[in-house]
Amino acid sequence: MTLHSPKARRPTIYDVAKQAGVSPSLVSLVLQNPARVSDKRREAVQAAISDLGYRPSRAATTLASSRTKSIGLVIDDYRNLWFVDLLRGMESALTEHGYQVMLADSRPGENRIQEAADGLLAMHVDGLVIAAEPSASMLAGAGVPTVVAGWRDGVPAGADLITNDDDGGGGMAASHLLGLGHIRIGHLSGSGGAAAHRRAGFLSRLRESGAELRIAGESGGTSEEDGYASTCWLLDHYPDTTAIFAANDTMALGALGAIKARGLAVPADISVIGYDNSTLAKSRYLELTSVDNRSDLVGVDVAKALLARIRDAAVGPQRKLIEPALVVRGTTARPAF
Incomplete structure (x- = not known):
C-alpha cells in the first residue's frame, strides 16, 4: 500500500505579503500597477512570488477592476x-x-x-x-x-x-491567371460579404479583359465539400476550363480533390488559386497559390x-x-x- 502526502496548499497573496514583509494591499498594487511601487519593495514582492510559485487569481483581479x-x-x-x-x-x-x-x-x-x-x-x-x-x-x-x-x-x-480589400484581392487573382494566358477561367463562389466582394473584384477584372465568365456556387456555402461540388458542376458544364479561382483556400482544397477525381492534374491541366493564404495554402504538400488577406x-x-x-x-x-x-x-x- 502506497501512502500519498496531502497536496500542498496553493500560496495566497497573504503568503507573498508575509514573505516579502509588506502588506497584502501592496502586493496587489505590484500586480496591478508596479510602476507606483518603489524598486526595493517591488523587487521583494517579485522575489516572494517567484520563490512561492504564486499565481494571481484572475477572478479576484476581475472583481477588483470591474473588467x-x-x-x-x-x-x-x-x-x-x-x-x-x-x-x-x-x-x-x-x-x-x-x-x-x-x-x-x-x-x-x-x-x-x-x-x-x-x-x-x-x-x-x-x-x-x-x-x-x-x-x-x-x-x-x-x-x-x-x-x-x-x-x-x-x-x-x-x-x-x-x-x-477583397475586391482588390479578387482582381489580383484574375490578373494573375490572365497574365499566365488563361481565358477560360472558372470561379467558385459562395454567400456572404467576403465572397461577394472577392467575386465582384474578380469579375470586374475579367470583364475588362473580355474573358468568359464562369461562376459556380454563388448562393451556396464555402466549405471543402462546397468547393468539390462546385468544381464538379463547373467541369460538367465547362469541360474546357483551364483555371479555377476559389473564394477561399478551403474551397480550393475541394477543387483539387474534384480535379484529381477526374484524372486531371494541377497545374498541368487546370490551374487553381485560393484566397486567405491559410495554413492549407502554405503546406509544402499542397503549395497552393493564394491571395493573402493579411x-x-x-x-x-x-x-x-x-x-x-x-x-x-x-x-x-x-x-x-x-x-x-x-x-x-x-x-x-x-x-x-
Missing part, C-alpha cells in the same frame, strides 16, 4: 482556417495589455451567431469581435465595443469594420480598435481596408492549350 480583461471572438466555422492568423494578430496586440481572447464557433445561421455572441457577452467580455455574418441589429444593446473583422453582409450599428494585420488593427474604445467610450467606429498580396506557388501555371 474581465477578455475579448470575445465569434467565428463561423473552425474548419476554415483563415481565422488562425486573425487570432494570432489579435493576441500579439492584446497580450501585452493583459487581455486574453475567448473563442466561440457559431457555424452558419444568424441564430447560431447570436447565441455565440450572447454566450460571450454573458461572460462579461470587455469587447467583441465578429468574424461571421451578423445582422445589422443583432448586437443592439451589447454594451461593449464591437469590431467586425472582414467584409460581412451586415455590420451592426456602431461597430468598427476592419477588413482586407489576416494577421487585420487582427492587430482589430485589437487596436477595441483597446482604443475600451479606454475611451467617446471614440467613434472606424472603417479600414488592408491591402492583400498575391503569393504564387505551385498550383498555377500557363495553360497547356
